[in-house]
Amino acid sequence: SxxxxxxxxxxxxxxxxxxxxxxxxxxxxxxxxxxxxxxxxxxxxxxxxxxxxxxxxxxxxxxxxxxxxxxxxxxxxDPKRVYFLSFEYLMGRSLSNSVINLGxxxxxxxxxxxxxxxxxxxxxQEGDAALGNGGLARLSACQMDSMATLDYPAWGYGLRYEYGLFRQVILDGFQHEQPDFWLNFGNPWETERVHVTYPVKFYGVVEEENLNGEKSNVWIPGEVVEAVAYDNPIPGYGTRNTITLRLWAGKPSDQHDMEAYNTGDYINAVVCRQKAENISSVLYPDDRSFQGKELRLKQQYFFVSASIQDIIRRFKEAHSNFDEFPEKVALQLNDTHPSLAIAEVMRVLVDKEHLGWNKAWDIACKIFSFTIHAVIAEGLEKIPVDLLGSLLPRHLQIIYEINFKFVEELKKRIGLDYNRLSRMSIIEEGAVKSIRMANLAIVCSHTVNGVSKVHSELLKAKLFKDFYELWPQKFQCKTNGVTQRRWIVVSNPSLCALISKWLGTEAWIRDVDLLTGLRAYAADPDLQQEWMMVKKVNKMRLAEYIEAMSGVKVSLDAMFDVQTKRIHEYKRQLLNILGIIHRYDCIKNMEKSQRSKVVPRVCIIGGKAAPGYEIAKKIIKLCHAVAEKINNDTDVGDLLKLVFIPDYNVSVAELVIPGADLSQHISTAGHEASGTGSMKFLMNGCLLLATEDGSTVEIVEEIGADNLFLFGAKIHEVPKLREEGSPKMPLQCARVIRMVRDGHFGFKDYFESLCDTVDGGKDFYLLGSDFESYLEAQAAADKAFADPNKWTQMSILSTAGSGRFSSDRTIRDYAEKTWGIEPCRFPSDG
Ligand code: GL4
Ligand code: PLP
Incomplete structure (x- = not known):
């Protein structure tokens, strides 16, 4: 050097x-x-x-x-470092964020x-880097920004997909998916590190060998692929520290199938080489379900193996004794996707470094921590044993060994309670024998956390009750957060300037708790006036975008009511649309003289549906069908408009969020682990209309129930309501469903199965039982909007109370309570 x-x-x-x-x-x-x-x-x-x-x-x-x-x-x-392993990152654009963080x-x-x-x-001109699906992936991006800004010695690891999340194109109101070949025009932010490459091996067999009189297992792999590092710099704000997000891409290996070349099958051999590159080529576009596909498992191992090799190489540059490993390395598993890392660390320590099993396990248990983002058992990843056994035979052995030792230990603790033993086992018996990745991660991790208070409680009381009873000290809560750098400073420069002016400092950009200082001025007419002007300018920008995208002209005096997020039944975009139909129906049936009392609305919906998710796609179509009817009804005019914003991604979010007056986070209680979109709207002074789910519960604690519009069943009421079923369906809800069924918006047959989800007897997501309370909350929002000063005060108080939802707070908490790392700041003034 x-x-x-x-x-x-x-x-x-x-x-x-x-x-x-x-x-x-x-x-x-x-x-x-x-x-x-x-x-x-x-x-x-x-x-x-x-x-x-x-x-x-x-x-x-x-x-x-x-x-x-x-x-x-x-x-x-040489401080202790944290390695953040995430399968997905929604980075969006980098230019503005970089120059702002660089100052x-x-x-x-x-x-x-x-x-x-x-x-x-x-x-x-910059494209949108969308190497992820939704909330989980954007959270990783926000957390990287905070790790850099807070000077933590951190690395992010992920996959460099050549095709990011599909582009959503709407034709005739239907979603179509187009590949997102985002690297088409090059990517100026990354640096290819041709020298940082590692072989990643697959398939083959495990053979027993005799090494110095001791038996050991040797994996003889059948395929080798090279992983090449692409480094993406993540600059901190107000510091010179710039950390790295290292993404792996597949390259054919020179060792690849030499036999085929020798036997003269040249063309086939080249085609096979090409296949190697496919491993990292495409992001799976579904954020909830898993399908046990081989390619997905290959991606997971490819990513994990390259990252672990890199981490161990870095450790070995400065250390020779693995006893020091846990003092220098923390590994964070972002959901179960990277949890094969546990088996891989064990394999390297035992098979390569020749540590004894117990010693290796002791080390593994000290370095891993695990964040769960799922809410329901069906959302947890399971890998068929046969699939894993053929792709990674040695890892399957290791997982069996981990499980055997775990179950033996467990029997000593809880006795022969076979039901409980089989629930907690890492191996699930059944028609398809499979590996429960969450169980593997919990068994090995020293810390397991949920992503909001209610979610963390739910994990302890339901999903992982057995584990909580065994290891209560492992379970923590780390409520999600978002970075105020991107979500205020970059995306809402006029609000940023206004906040700094009234607080008399820009220090809140690093020290977000200072935002509470705005509370003192929430009723100040001067601030209110300036606050309204900022919102107006942002609404103007959004209105221009809406007109350009959909041809619909919207009035700036109307309330901009936004619901943008992935389309899911549990997120209840359908409830929103049914509410809009109800509003339309009311306006149509109203005496003309009464119409002056109606608060005009622009309803904005946006989000992608997973390509195979039929019901979600029908929701998108229904939104367009209803919009077509309402927007062309001159009788209704500016009183009501509905627009669908296509291809919702980070760049679109940066434009939409600052321009929203009201935003909806209306998941059936108990289904949203946290939600992070709500935090961004809150920071931008947008009022929330929400159910008491996920992190909304903590938002209420922070800003008070008077400053948002809450409705709907609470988490503990949901099971009973589900049992009661359709008798709860109120007339108003039945009426709007009937309008859809009767073909008011066309496509009668197509919408039938969608209507069935509500009035077909099950109503699993409780649209019926929450409908009246939803309408009441909407009416309360209308009433508040009619009083601009009151509304603006609520808006200021929303921003003022958003500090707790900064990812700076989340990351500091992880660093201190989970990773045990300290800031390591390059000595300069930024
Ligand atoms: C999610 C949750 O659904 C979402 O509530 C949460 O905010 C996010 C980040 O923790 O993680 N889980 C999965 S899977 N996708 C998500 O967006
Ligand atoms: N998708 C994008 C592009 C986002 O920016 C966000 C968060 O702001 C989300 C999805 C997650 O939204 P929610 O937490 O409301 O599901």
Whole structure:
């Protein structure tokens, strides 16, 4: 390294002339240099997209510089590090976020304007990195931002899918999926590390060998694929620390099937090589169900194996004794997707490093912690034993061994309670024998957590009751959070400026608790006036987008009522649509003279349905069918509009959330583990209309029940209501369902099965029993909106109370109570 040769280091430093400079002239020179030499366009002739590319490369240079400093500093200090293993990251765009975190946005805007470009226009050129499905994946992205900002020595690991989450295209009101080949125009943010590659092995057999008189198991794999690292810098805000999100991509290995070449089957051998690259090529587009597919399991192991090899290599650079491993390494399992890491760590320690089983297990149990994002048992991942046995025979053996020892231990603790033993076993017997990945993760992890208070309680009382009774000390709660950098500073610059002005400081961007300072001014007419202006400007931006996307013109005086998130029955977009039909029906049947009292609404719905999820797709179609009817009814005019925003993703969320007056988080109580969308709306001064589910319960604690619109059955009431079934169906609900059934919105037959889910006798998600209470909450929202000062006060109090829902709080909590790590800040002032 340079450190070992100080004369060389000195010379290098002089040649580089210190760090890149951030004055306007230097930035302009840098951008033009990248136009000429990186993008290879003439600096006299380049368009907006090329300007964006050059700009992004010049920002990347600065990120690389900081990330080198950070890594060298971590290396020197050798603190305990956390490795965050997540299968999904919804990063969205990087440009604005990066320059804001680097603290040089204004300098860039100035430099660009001197070159005749506008920063905002170029920022719009960037595509949306969507390597994940929804809440879980965006949470990972928010948490990376907080880990960097809080100076934690952290690494993120994931997969570099070539096809991200599908693009949603709406044709005739139906969802169609298009592949998202997001790397088509290159990705200026990543750096391919050709030297950081590891072989990942699959298939084959396990043979017993005699090693120095001791029997040991040797895995002889049948296929080798190379994993190549792609590094994505994650800059902290107000610090020089820049950490790394390392994503793995598949590459064919030179060791791949040499036999085939030798036997002359050249073409087939090349085709097989090509297959290797497919491992990381596509993201599974369903965020709830799992299908026991081989490719998915291959992805999981590929990701885990490469990450563990990388982590162990880094550890071994500075340490030779694995006793120190738990003092230097924490591994966070983001849901069960990466939990094969447990078997892999055991395999490496036992088979490769030749540690005894007990010692290896002791180490594994000290390094792993596990976050559960699921709510119901059906949502937990299970891997068929046959599948695992053929793909990873040695890992299956190891999991059996872990289970055997666990069950033996358990028998000593609880006796021969076979029901309980079989519930807790890692292996599920049955028609398809399978591995319960959550059980594996719980058995090995020192800490297991849910993602909101109610969810964590539910895990202890229901889903993992048996485990909680065995190991109560393992169970923790880490309520989710979101980063105020992206969700206020980047996406709502005018609100950001307003908050800083009234608090007299920008310190809340790192220290979000300061937002509570706004409470003192919530009734101040001057702040209220300015607050309303900011909302208006954001609504204007959203209205322009709506018109461009759907051709519908909306009135800025109307209440913008938003529900954007993945489409799921439990999230009850259908309840929202039925409520809208009811509103429409009421307006139509109202005396004309009464109409002046109606609070005008623009109802906005957006979100993707998993491609195989038929009912969710019907909900999207119903939304369009109802919108078609309402928006073309001139009699109703601006009193009611309904728009579906297609292809909801992070960039769209950044535009929609700041422009919302009201947002709906209306899951059937007990079904939303946490919800994070609500936190972003809250930060942006949007009022919530919500059920008491997930993190909403804590939002109520923070802002008070008077400042949002709550409705519906509570968690403990749900089982009884389900038993009661359809007698609970109120007339109003029956009437709107009838309208759909009678073909008021066309597509009568197509909507039949959708209506059945409500009035077919089951109503599992309780739309019927919650309907009246939903309408009441909506009426309360109308009433509050009619009083702009009151509404604005509630809005200010929402933002003021949102600090607890920052991912900074979540991450600090993980660092202190779960990972046992401390900040490691590069010594500079940011
Ligand atoms: C989810 C939960 O459904 C959601 O409530 C939660 O906010 C999110 C992050 O913890 O995790 N679980 C899965 S699976 N997808 C999610 O979005
Ligand atoms: N999808 C995207 C693009 C998001 O930005 C978010 C969170 O803001 C979600 C999904 C999750 O939303 P919710 O927690 O409301 O399900």
């Amino acid at each position: 340079l450190g070992s040769d100080s004369a060389k280091a000195e010379r290098m430093f002089r040649l580089m002339d210190g760090f890149l400079k951030n004055d306007s002239i230097s930035l302009q020179q840098d951008i033009l240099r990248h136009v000429e030499y990186t993008v290879a366009r003439s600096r006299f002739n380049f368009d907006d997209f090329e300007a964006y590319q050059a700009l992004a490369h010049s920002v990347r240079d600065r990120l690389i510089e900081r990330s080198h400093d950070t890594q060298l500093y971590f290396k020197r200090k 040089i946005r204004d300098q860039y805007a100035d430099a660009l304007s001197q070159l005749g470009f506008e920063f905002e226009v170029l920022a719009e």
